[in-house]
Amino acid sequence: MADYEIYELGDFTFQSGATLRECKLAYKTFGKLNAAKDNVIVYPTWYSGQHVDNEWLVGKGMALDPDEYFIVIPNMFGNGLSSSPSNTPKPYNAARFPKVTAYDNVRAQHQLMTQKFGVERIKMVTGWSMGALQTFHWGAMYPDMVERIVPFCGSAKCSRHNFVFLEGVKAALTADAAFLEGWYEKKPERGLRAMARVYAGWGFSQSFYREELDLKTLGYSSLEDFLVAFWEGFFLPKDANNLLAMLWTWQNGDISANDIYHGDYKKALGAIQSKAYVMPGRTDLYFPPEDSEIEVANMPNATLIPIESIWGHFAGGPGTSPVDVAFLDGKLKEILAGSA
Template identity: 75%
Template sequence: MTDYEIFELGDVVLQSKKTLRGAKLAYKTYGALNAKKDNAIVYPTWYSGQHYENEWLIGEGMALDPRKYFVIVPNMFGNGLSTSPSNAPEPYNQARFPNVTAYDNVRQQYRLVTEKFGIESLELVTGWSMGALQTYHWGALYPDMVKRILPFAGSAKCSRHNFVFLEGVKAALTADAAFQDGWYRSPPTKGLRAMARVYAGWGFSQAFYREELDIKAMGYASLEDFLVGFWEGIFLPRDANNLLTMLWTWQNGDISNNEVFNGDFPKALAAIKSKAFIMPSKTDLYFPPEDNAFEVAHMPNAELRVIDSIWGHFAGGPGTSPADVKTLDAALRELLAS
């Protein structure tokens, strides 16, 4: 049984000038859309994540309370549920899967929201990491539709340093001989494990490791137990080509790289009229607050709120620091009440 639904998109021409034929957008909703259709929230997925891995911020008594709001979680292209290398028919399967941008994702999510549900106004768009990238796109592309945005631990444009970090992740994964240039018949597990090790040095901060929070807060028996149990545990179940597709989407994230803004990044930021809380983690190693400070300076209705945490990129993220999740939930609640 599946706990999600499929929105049939038909043939989708991407920014790469390739066509996803019979494209599918997987999504799950929480709560009920009211009669006025004015209680909807869009909450996109993150790198490698699927809708159920967004659920740590959804629940009764939380800001994203399904008793009050209609929360739509659309799955990104490439995450294994929406059209992806692992489920696309030939000729665009596996290593032939075309490059997909965040712009491509959000344009199709907009179709889901408007065509499937008839929604004309969104109370909020929010998301973590790559979900934040999509959140910025929603704000820039549909400024009259989106009332509020709260992107956290993410940015509106992939920085050069962030790009380099991801090159290391990609190199580790594709160096496995079993990868076979993307035409593997069994998972390239050595590459997936190597990728996890590279990622482990970036996802949490130096202070997180110095304070041994992997052991003291997360309950692992040792550092090696953490590297295997947490990091390898994240990536081994994922499809390698799917991971590479989303990695390309991440590396090429830029809200201005489209026909609307023609590469003018400040102009794209200025187009975001939504009331915005921008929430980076103080110790995020690849989405530093400095990048968000630049963004906020060019956004007309935005406030920078840095999460003071040593949990790095995972401050407020899934299954990690309860205190940071509480901080994030409180900010979502405040924004929705404003």
């Protein structure tokens, strides 16, 4: 049995202009919504991840404690559970799946929270990587609804350097002859393995590899074993079109790219009224702290709290580094304990 639920969005029109009939948003909840409906935490998923991949940050005694909060993990469009290239019927199947923005994702999540659960206030939104992108969107799109945001190891806008990195990922995946421009009949495994190799050089920091944490801490038998067992093993089970759909969402992430802010990035950041802890990884090669400094400088109620770690992007997830998990959990507890 599935451990998640489906919210039927009906005919959902994306920013691209495409309308997906019978559009679906998959989600999982923890805890119970209290009578006042004011104990809500929204915790969006990340690139290629599903709700189960977020559960490492949820638990009794942790900041995201189901005994205290009603925690909702909405799955991103394109991740294989919510409407995605892999599960959408013709004609919007496979390579014809609509281009989806983070704005589209958060608008759908807002519909879930308000229409399904009748929620008017959200205590906190938090998320890693692309989950952080959605967290920033929540703060900018619904500033009067969200009390706190904690985006970690992510950004409010895809930087030019990040965009270029993703071009390499995309090129590796689509170069496989079996890909057939997205109309593949069998999984393009060579492309997925190549994509994993590109990703491997960016997901962890130079210091992580220099100190051989892949061997000494994660327990792999060699560098090649790490590349195959961890990285290729991570991407091989996934659908190529789903990965490309979410990659497009990532590359086009921008909290100001909508009819609210009309591309004015600083205005969008300045509109975020939520109390915010912006938590970049000190050695994150995707989302360096310098980008977060710019964000915080333009947000009225934000504090910059770097995660001092050599685990690179994975300092923020998915539960890989216990020391970093403890630090993050402590900061989540801190912001939840304080006034909004």
